[in-house]
Amino acid sequence: MKKHLDRRRFLKIAGTSMGVGALYTVWPGLGRSAEAAELARRLGAATGERPTPFSFAQLSDAHVGFDGPVGTRALEKAVATINGLPRRPDLVLFTGDLTHDTEKPGEHAARMNLFKEISGRLQVQKIYHVPGEHDAGLDGGELFRNVFGPTSYSFDHRGVHFIGLDNVSRAKPEVGAEQRAWLAKDLSRFHQTTPIVVFTHRPLFDLRPDWEWFTSDGDDVMNLLAPYENVTVLYGHIHREDHHISGHAQHFAARSLSFAFPDPDKVEEKKAIPFDKDQPFKNLGLRLIDRTTAAGARADAIRVQDVELAMSELSGTEGFQQLTKPATF
Amino acid sequence: MTRQWTLRIAGSGLAFVAGLLAVASPSARAQDEPRVIVITAKRFEFSPNLITLARGETVKLQIKSEDVTHGLFVRPLGIDTEIVPGRVTELTVTPATAGTYRAICDHFCGAGHGGMKMTIIVRE
Numbered sequence: 001m002k003k004h005l006d007r008r009r010f011l012k013i014a015g016t017s018m019g020v021g022a023l024y025t026v027w028p029g030l031g032r033s034a035e036a037a038e039l040a041r042r043l044g045a046a047t048g049e050r051p052t053p054f055s056f057a058q059l060s061d062a063h064v065g066f067d068g069p070v071g072t073r074a075l076e077k078a079v080a081t082i083n084g085l086p087r088r089p090d091l092v093l094f095t096g097d098l099t100h101d102t103e104k105p106g107e108h109a110a111r112m113n114l115f116k117e118i119s120g121r122l123q124v125q126k127i128y129h130v131p132g133e134h135d136a137g138l139d140g141g142e143l144f145r146n147v148f149g150p151t152s153y154s155f156d157h158r159g160v161h162f163i164g165l166d167n168v169s170r171a172k173p174e175v176g177a178e179q180r181a182w183l184a185k186d187l188s189r190f191h192q193t194t195p196i197v198v199f200t201h202r203p204l205f206d207l208r209p210d211w212e213w214f215t216s217d218g219d220d221v222m223n224l225l226a227p228y229e230n231v232t233v234l235y236g237h238i239h240r241e242d243h244h245i246s247g248h249a250q251h252f253a254a255r256s257l258s259f260a261f262p263d264p265d266k267v268e269e270k271k272a273i274p275f276d277k278d279q280p281f282k283n284l285g286l287r288l289i290d291r292t293t294a295a296g297a298r299a300d301a302i303r304v305q306d307v308e309l310a311m312s313e314l315s316g317t318e319g320f321q322q323l324t325k326p327a328t329f
Numbered sequence: 330m331t332r333q334w335t336l337r338i339a340g341s342g343l344a345f346v347a348g349l350l351a352v353a354s355p356s357a358r359a360q361d362e363p364r365v366i367v368i369t370a371k372r373f374e375f376s377p378n379l380i381t382l383a384r385g386e387t388v389k390l391q392i393k394s395e396d397v398t399h400g401l402f403v404r405p406l407g408i409d410t411e412i413v414p415g416r417v418t419e420l421t422v423t424p425a426t427a428g429t430y431r432a433i434c435d436h437f438c439g440a441g442h443g444g445m446k447m448t449i450i451v452r453e
Contacts (some may be wrong), residue, residue, distance in 0.1 A: 024346070081367070101440055137437030171437045172400060172411075209404045210431040216409070 024208040042191065044159060054158045057082055058125075058199065060236030061256035063134065065111035065120075066100035069275045074257040075118055083123045087161035090125045095236035095254060096132025096168065097202030103138070112147045128155075132201040132237060133168040141169030152179055154186050161190055165200040167215045173202050174216045184224050199303060203253065205246055208264040213238050222246055238264075239272075301321045363387040363421060369432060370412050370434065371395040373441030381450045388421040400436035403449060424451040 062075040079253060082089065098119075099111040100172040112135070131151050142152045151166035163186065167175045175183075190196070198204075204218035214219070225231050231249040239256035240263070260273045366388055369376045372432075382388055392401060394414040402409050404424070412418050434445035 103439065133437045133442075134440075137442070138439065167438070171398070171433055206404075209402070210433060212402075213434055284438055 004078065009035070044097045052158045054091075055087065055089040056157075057259060058091060058093045058234050059093040059096060059137045060254040061097040061132065061239055061258055062094075062115060063097055063100040063256070063258035064115040065102060065107070065260050068259055070258055072114070072118060077114070078257055079118060079121050081119065083121070088124055091162075092119075092122055092124050092127045093162075093164075093199045094127065094129040095199050095234055095257075096117065096130050097134045097236060097256075099127060099135050100258075101134045101138055107212065108143060109147075112143055117184070128162070128164060128199070128202055129307070130164040130166055131168055133171075133173075136166070136169035137171050140171070141166065141212065152182070152308075158273070160197055163196065163198045165198055165204075165221065167200050167202045167218075168202070172216065173212060173214060175221055180220055180224065183221065187224060187228065190228070192227050193229055195232075196225065197232045198225070198230050199228045199234045201235060203242075204233055204253060205236050205244055205251060205290075207238065207242065207244070208270075209268045211264060213264065222249060225249060332407035354384055359453075363365075363389045365389045368392045368401075368447075369395060370399040370401070372397065372399075372439050373434070373445040375401075375403045375432070375445065375447035377448040379450070380447070381452060382422070383423050384451050384453055387421060390418075390420040390422060392418045392420070397438050398436050399434045399438050399445070400451055401432055403430050403432045404429055406449065407436070408432065409410075416450045424449075427453045 018256065059075075059078055064072055064075065073271045099108065100224065102108050102111070113289065128231060129148045131141055135141075137142045144151055147222060151169050152164055154161065154163045156162070163183065165175060165183070165212070167173060170176050177198070187196075200215075202215045202218075204215050204221050205215055206218075207213040207266070222243075226247055229248045233249055233251040236254055238253050239257055239259060239261040240253065242251075242253040244251040261270060262273055265269075354410075362440065364382055364386070368380070368390060370392060390408075392410070392412050393416070394412045396414060398414065399412040400410065401412060401420075405428070406422060406424055408420060408422065410418055410420060428451055430449040430451065432447045432449055434442060438445065
């Protein structure tokens with residue numbers, strides 16, 4: 001998709017879905033014009049670094065310690081898969097429920113440490129985490145903070161501003177006034193065209209409130225993000241993929257690394273999809289998104305593309321089995 | 330699966346308005362003293378787990394917890410409250426629309442939290 005350069009569209013995160021989490025490639029469509037250079041300079045001044053191509057992966061809902069047939073195998077396989085990619089992502093974002101909660105003394109910490117040990121095998125520059133309610137709902141996030149640090153924070157990477165939001169550790173599905181005030185301050189230094197990726201656990205919109213698939217002040221959060229034209233929200237919690245559009249923002253859910261939930265539009269009761277021993281990773285998966293849309297553009301063209309996550313026809317199929325398909329990444 | 334903003338907003342907006350009518354409108358309340366329904370929450374169930382109301386009937390819910398803090402959340406009825414152990418939480422509800430509603434605990438209370446729910450039936 002070629003577009004004339006304007007401030008409204010800058011980056012595209014696009015490609016092919018391969019079904020545990022997601023791997024995204026951020027591909028700024030910059031040409032060699034003075035205008036493009038100026039845009040990159042301006043964004044670089046805001047984020048401390050000019051946008052350059054890179055990729056990152058999202059993994060979610062490993063539920064280490066959950067008494068299920070998959071155990072930690074899906075997490076371990078996802079780690080191995082990412083390490084085996086010809087072009088490894090710079091970053092891995094974990095969007096919560098790293099562990100399954102337990103009140104047995106010491107056991108939750110052991111699960112958190114097991115998660116950290118397995119995910120620590122990832123051969124990437126940096127791993128970021130936000131908690132899920134199973135990590136932080138019972139203790140207000142104390143254990144999570146002891147192991148991983150703050151439950152909400154932001155950072156910049158190659159011209160993209162990343163924001164980790166905590167919508168679980170208040171026990172209710174909410175971000176809370178204090179964190180929203182922090183978010184407003186955090187955003188205030190950025191130009192409205194800055195590419196922003198928010199990663200959190202619960203959906204920031206009413207996906208299925210009677211399944212607790214919502215964040216009560218999600219609208220307030222999205223209102224803070226509304227002035228920004230390139231916003232992508234990545235979340236977990238629902239153990240299935242989903243794509244939702246609100247204003248300038250696109251919301252994407254990653255699959256789980258433990259068990260899957262059914263389509264909320266098709267069933268009334270929230271019950272995990274039964275485990276299929278012959279296909280242990282069915283409905284779990286790694287979504288791989290690559291830079292195919294950047295191919296074929298004229299070298300001198302100024303390609304300015306939306307920040308969006310485009311899922312292909314492979315999305316929603318058989319999870320890890322897709323990884324045997326030829327990769328273009 | 331792609332979800333469109335307009336549909337979601339329309340749905341949640343109607344639910345929100347219905348909730349406001351149900352909970353906040355004094356004119357909707359019955360003249361007589363409302364019926365009282367006592368609900369007990371404990372991990373990971375509500376008791377009773379099914380209550381039946383009449384559309385337009387004003388009832389008073391008295392909710393208490395036997396163990397930890399729970400929540401009671403029913404978006405279409407405008408119910409969203411914390412149930413703190415050691416005290417009775419009171420809500421006055423006047424359902425405006427007949428239907429079957431799922432009430433959930435929305436205050437994380439442990440490993441079985443996701444299955445803690447009850448049903449509220451509102452008859453015509």
